[in-house]
Amino acid sequence: MDQARKASAPVTRVEKKQATRQQLIAATIEVIAADGFADMTLAKVSQRARVSRGLVNFHFTSKEQLLVETLRSLTEEYRDAWRKAVAKPKTARDKLLALLRADFSPKVCNRKKIAVWYAFWGEAKSRPTYLDVCAPADAAFADMVERLCGEVAEEGGYPIDAALAARGLRCMTDGLWLELHMTPQSFRRDVAMRTCLQYLAAIFPKHFLGSEFDHLTAAALETEAEA
């Protein structure tokens, strides 16, 4: 039954439906990144997705739900990224490094998606639905960072508060995302990584004080695929 189908060309109806649905979400991300949350319009979304004006209300019950599903898509992509990153390494130290690398990887950390994240965050207080979508994932991420910092702290016997250290690291990465959003010309991935690494090296010197800095100027971090 299951023939060999490429992901590029959906043939069955349910596949096609799911494809256009994803297409609409992708178009929503592009429109928000380009025009902002307030000027995001279903007409613009349908135009960018190359579909008719009324199709959005067929796939999504309302504009609001399209936005919720867009945020859900972003949240899941981010969660999958850091879960995959943290799965490979063995030690807590290397897991933390992988987490940072994932946080600044071009797939999740590019101007377009950061703009959409901040657009949603800007509306978060007035629309609790958005919080319901991403809060569990954010809490899971915070737990993971705190657990890893706790392990490293225990290993090294550092006289610091691991919860505070984890909070500081999370907030620092969020702030670095903000720098990419507001002053992209002054943002560089390797600088962002080194900023976090200097912090980690200061609180966990035995684990992070080393030649790690040299690796991160490598060209691998500089490839900026804004797709």
Next chain:
Amino acid sequence: MDQARKASAPVTRVEKKQATRQQLIAATIEVIAADGFADMTLAKVSQRARVSRGLVNFHFTSKEQLLVETLRSLTEEYRDAWRKAVAKPKTARDKLLALLRADFSPKVCNRKKIAVWYAFWGEAKSRPTYLDVCAPADAAFADMVERLCGEVAEEGGYPIDAALAARGLRCMTDGLWLELHMTPQSFRRDVAMRTCLQYLAAIFPKHFLGSEFDHLTAAALETEAEA
């Protein structure tokens, strides 16, 4: 000519005009904090400011300019706050501490105003006018933090990159603001302060490793005047 006038009751026409202008900006902040940027409406603003519907277009040429002036007001208030904080202490160490205390003071760091900040940041990419308003002030703040970190680093002869340390501190405070915005129930001023202080103590141990932590649990930090 100049009679003794209280600031509470403007009598002359120009005073009254300036007062209602400020009233409209204050109402704008409240509406954005309550309903979000996308649902902010001139009707809501005029209703909250207790003025008629068409008055906004008398004081401001358009809705867009009302928003720009609101952001300008917010930016100047924040700039004045950290300038005043940094003026009193003598040493770079104490100036940094005062900067942090100002950053988390209830006057600038409360749910309402943080929500408005993030609302504007969410629209920053698509409306460069907003960036023009706050970019100079942000740059001045960044310069100040970097200068102070540089002084402390030189004093202590710490083997770290002062620019990276300053960037890390700025991003950490921005991220802590985001925490207040997204998960206000898990935010506490003293915890935010301690998060930053643990960072400073780690990179500048001779300057910030001390009994500073105890002070910050004082009730003075806990007074949350969300006005």
Next chain:
DNA sequence: AAGATTTGGCTGAACGTTCGTTCAATAGAC
């Protein structure tokens, strides 16, 4: 000093536009 006149902040209704949503008609996959 007091009335007369001008000035300017302020009102609220009206207008034109834009947006989200609905729905009958259509075309292509099953």
Next chain:
DNA sequence: GTCTATTGAACGAACGTTCAGCCAAATCTT
């Protein structure tokens, strides 16, 4: 032939903006 994803026109609501009129403060006149 049936079902369903898709179209595009149409509708109603909501929004930003405009404007003629109003009233009190400021200025001028006597």
